[in-house]
Amino acid sequence: MYLQDSFQRRFxxxxxxxxxxxxxxxxxxxxxxxxxxxxxxxELPIELFPPLFMEAFAGRHxxxxxxxxxxxxxxxxxxxxxxxxxxPHLDTFQAALDGLDVLLAQEVRPRRWKLQVLDLRRKTHQxxxxxxxxxxxxxxxxxxxxxxxxxxxxCRVEAQAGLKPEQxxxxxxxxxxxxxxxxxxxxxxxxxxxxxRGKLLHIRCQKLRxxxxxxxxxxxxxxxxQLDSIQDLEVNCIWKLATLSRFLPHLGRMGNLRRLLLxxxxxxxxxxxxxxxxxxxxxxxxxxxxxxxxxxLDSISFLEGRLHQVLRCLNTPLETLxxxxxxxxxxxxxxxxxxxxxxxxxxxGLSGVNLTSLNxxxxxVLIERTSATxxxxxxxxxxxxxxxxxxxxxxxxxxxxxxxxxxxGNPISMAVLESLLHHTMGLSKLSHVLYPAPLESYExxxxxxxxxxxxxxxxxxxxxxxxxxxPSMFWVSASPCPHCGDQILYDTEPILCPCYLxx
Amino acid sequence: GHPWCRxxxxxxxxxxxxxxxxxxEFIVKREHxxxxxxxxxxxxxPGHFAENKTxxxxxxxxxxxVLSKVCMYFTYKIQYTxxxxxxxxxxxxxxxxxxxxxxxxxxxx
Numbered sequence: 001m002y003l004q005d006s007f008q009r010r011f012x013x014x015x016x017x018x019x020x021x022x023x024x025x026x027x028x029x030x031x032x033x034x035x036x037x038x039x040x041x042x043e044l045p046i047e048l049f050p051p052l053f054m055e056a057f058a059g060r061h062x063x064x065x066x067x068x069x070x071x072x073x074x075x076x077x078x079x080x081x082x083x084x085x086x087x088p089h090l091d092t093f094q095a096a097l098d099g100l101d102v103l104l105a106q107e108v109r110p111r112r113w114k115l116q117v118l119d120l121r122r123k124t125h126q127x128x129x130x131x132x133x134x135x136x137x138x139x140x141x142x143x144x145x146x147x148x149x150x151x152x153x154x155c156r157v158e159a160q161a162g163l164k165p166e167q168x169x170x171x172x173x174x175x176x177x178x179x180x181x182x183x184x185x186x187x188x189x190x191x192x193x194x195x196x197r198g199k200l201l202h203i204r205c206q207k208l209r210x211x212x213x214x215x216x217x218x219x220x221x222x223x224x225x226q227l228d229s230i231q232d233l234e235v236n237c238i239w240k241l242a243t244l245s246r247f248l249p250h251l252g253r254m255g256n257l258r259r260l261l262l263x264x265x266x267x268x269x270x271x272x273x274x275x276x277x278x279x280x281x282x283x284x285x286x287x288x289x290x291x292x293x294x295x296x297l298d299s300i301s302f303l304e305g306r307l308h309q310v311l312r313c314l315n316t317p318l319e320t321l322x323x324x325x326x327x328x329x330x331x332x333x334x335x336x337x338x339x340x341x342x343x344x345x346x347x348x349g350l351s352g353v354n355l356t357s358l359n360x361x362x363x364x365v366l367i368e369r370t371s372a373t374x375x376x377x378x379x380x381x382x383x384x385x386x387x388x389x390x391x392x393x394x395x396x397x398x399x400x401x402x403x404x405x406x407x408x409g410n411p412i413s414m415a416v417l418e419s420l421l422h423h424t425m426g427l428s429k430l431s432h433v434l435y436p437a438p439l440e441s442y443e444x445x446x447x448x449x450x451x452x453x454x455x456x457x458x459x460x461x462x463x464x465x466x467x468x469x470x471p472s473m474f475w476v477s478a479s480p481c482p483h484c485g486d487q488i489l490y491d492t493e494p495i496l497c498p499c500y501l502x503x
Numbered sequence: 504g505h506p507w508c509r510x511x512x513x514x515x516x517x518x519x520x521x522x523x524x525x526x527x528e529f530i531v532k533r534e535h536x537x538x539x540x541x542x543x544x545x546x547x548x549p550g551h552f553a554e555n556k557t558x559x560x561x562x563x564x565x566x567x568x569v570l571s572k573v574c575m576y577f578t579y580k581i582q583y584t585x586x587x588x589x590x591x592x593x594x595x596x597x598x599x600x601x602x603x604x605x606x607x608x609x610x611x612x
Contacts (some may be wrong), residue, residue, distance in 0.1 A: 018584045022576045022607045025593050030600035040601045048608055 050132030069099025078125035179211030204229035381409035
């Protein structure tokens with residue numbers, strides 16, 4: 001679906017019938033003669049640039065667009081906000097980038113060159129275009145680029161302080177999602193420009209998502225991105241450890257990374273010295289990530305027995321640690337309970353990590369250590385048995401900041417649930433508990449969930465909540481649908497899985 | 504009293520006079536002129552503008568060939584808003600769009 005009409009024309013068609021504003025009509029008329037429009041840019045008041053640009057973009061007046069980018073009178077051009085509803089025509093997007101290119105090709109920067117940042121992110125500056133086309137507002141307030149994290153700003157200032165003012169690069173802000181073998185055409189064009197203009201055009205990418213794509217293609221892209229702009233990285237490929245090691249040097253240069261998610265990295269069944277090297281390489285990268293706050297390790301097959309090895313180079317306190325769908329050993333848990341980086345955790349997740357045959361004393365210690373800060377605890381699908389769970393209760397009762405506790409998919413009995421309820425009564429911030437249907441709600445050997453029994457047991461828990469003065473605490477039972485495995489939630493009434501409902 | 508107003512002294516005047524930079528006077532219905540947010544503000548503000556008292560507005564920077572087009576737009580806008588008729592194109596001669604845009608920028612319409 002391509003943008004054929006201007007913002008306002010679309011808006012008017014959807015609502016009460018009304019003619020377009022004279023501003024829009026005038027802009028359209030001006031653009032009909034592109035040469036004239038381009039000449040007019042010299043005298044155009046700056047408040048007219050945004051509505052004229054919108055019309056040029058919508059009407060695909062590529063020459064005018066090119067000229068307008070060069071003459072843009074504000075420090076920031078939030079092009080992404082214009083593209084958020086649909087993909088722009090390739091030629092329109094290219095025209096905008098070509099305009100930037102012409103600007104950068106100039107040896108001497110003209111005095112009136114204001115453009116510093118081209119923001120391609122879809123969700124930022126959303127008000128910019130509607131405000132400018134609808135009303136006049138004071139020039140200053142809207143024009144600053146999105147406030148950067150303090151660290152980033154400082155780095156950028158430092159980097160630019162050394163350069164002469166004319167050489168400060170133009171920044172293109174974009175969130176990247178790299179997947180499949182072929183790149184989106186607009187992205188390819190952007191990367192081509194970046195490669196061509198080198199130091200003059202910096203691609204700053206705050207959020208990077210990497211899906212399955214050949215490593216050499218990924219590396220080509222990473223070479224033209226300012227790696228220190230990346231704050232949020234998700235790697236969701238099925239990589240062999242060896243492939244990961246080719247990615248690691250790039251990871252090491254993402255000095256401002258705050259959030260890292262690594263998912264589905266495998267190791268061959270028999271360990272080799274090479275593979276041990278790779279693990280050490282990965283762990284060494286953490287030395288280069290002094291701002292890391294959130295770490296998600298999902299489905300990492302080499303983690304078992306190596307948690308110490310992987311996390312030992314973390315030199316900052318984490319806010320979030322989530323280890324999911326992995327196997328871990330008792331020594332791993334012991335390490336975790338002593339790891340210096342977890343003492344200030346707000347969010348701990350171990351879902352899908354089988355703990356049935358492990359001694360959970362270390363988990364108890366870990367919960368105690370984090371009791372002053374822990375807000376969210378996720379122990380779903382851990383196979384925790386009654387006795388193990390009971391041992392955790394005293395440490396849980398000390399978690400004064402806890403708001404959410406989720407532990408579905410564990411074989412817990414009603415008695416232990418009631419005990420948990422009593423232990424958590426005093427936690428004033430605890431508002432949401434997701435608990436597994438207790439063992440007593442399953443009938444017969446086959447383990448079929450009996451909704452009637454669950455209803456009774458749930459009602460009993462609700463009663464206890466009320467009696468203890470916490471009626472508004474939200475205790476919801478969640479169990480997998482026997483048909484499809486999705487979660488069915490139960491609170492007062494079952495919220496049934498769609499596959500139960502008639503078509 | 505003014506020949507072009509229904510009644511003076513307390514009654515709302517239904518016409519206003521818009522004067523271009525080159526001295527041409529355009530008499531339009533007040534309701535039409537209110538299409539321009541700027542004119543609306545000028546005419547309804549609490550006595551800040553001299554225009555308020557005489558229902559005349561002087562546009563020292565808008566020439567007549569532009570102001571006439573603006574007045575035509577007022578009519579066009581009122582005629583086709585909330586109507587069920589198909590909205591026709593509003594013709595703008597190719598010589599004037601830039602000046603028109605500058606005027607529209609000021610008038611906010």
